[in-house]
Amino acid sequence: MRTIGEAAAELGTEPHVLRHWEQVGALSVRRDGNGYRVFDDGALEQARTVLKLRGVGLSLPEVIAAMAPVKSQAQAVVAGKIAALENEVVARQQAITFLRHTVDCRHRYLDECPDCAMFVREP
Incomplete structure (x- = not known):
C-alpha cells in the first residue's frame, strides 16, 4: 500500500495528476x-496503463474509453488511434520528401520550381 505521494514518485508523475485521473474516471483508487x-x-498497474496510453498519444477521454470493460469499445478507440497515427506518419513522410527536395532544389526560389509547386498543391 502506498500513499498518493509514494505512488506518484514511483510512477514518475505528480500527485495532482493522479488526483485528476481519478476525478475524470481514468483511475480507481480506494x-x-x-x-x-x-x-x-x-x-x-492501472496508473501505469494510463501513463502508457497517454505516452502513445491517447487523450484522457480516449484512455478512459480504451480501458472500458467492453472489449469492442476499447478496440474501436485503439483502432481509431492507430489510423490517426498512420495518417500522421504518411503526412510526416510527405513533409520529409518535400523538405529534402527543397534542400536539393536547383531553383533559387521555390515558387520557380515545378516540382516544389507540385508539392505545394498536394493536400
Whole structure:
C-alpha cells in the first residue's frame, strides 16, 4: 500500500495528476478509513496503463474509453488511434520528401520550381 505521494514518485508523475485521473474516471483508487487514497498494486498497474496510453498519444477521454470493460469499445478507440497515427506518419513522410527536395532544389526560389509547386498543391 502506498500513499498518493509514494505512488506518484514511483510512477514518475505528480500527485495532482493522479488526483485528476481519478476525478475524470481514468483511475480507481480506494480510500482508507480516514479518506486518504491508498494505492495498492492494482491501482498502480492501472496508473501505469494510463501513463502508457497517454505516452502513445491517447487523450484522457480516449484512455478512459480504451480501458472500458467492453472489449469492442476499447478496440474501436485503439483502432481509431492507430489510423490517426498512420495518417500522421504518411503526412510526416510527405513533409520529409518535400523538405529534402527543397534542400536539393536547383531553383533559387521555390515558387520557380515545378516540382516544389507540385508539392505545394498536394493536400
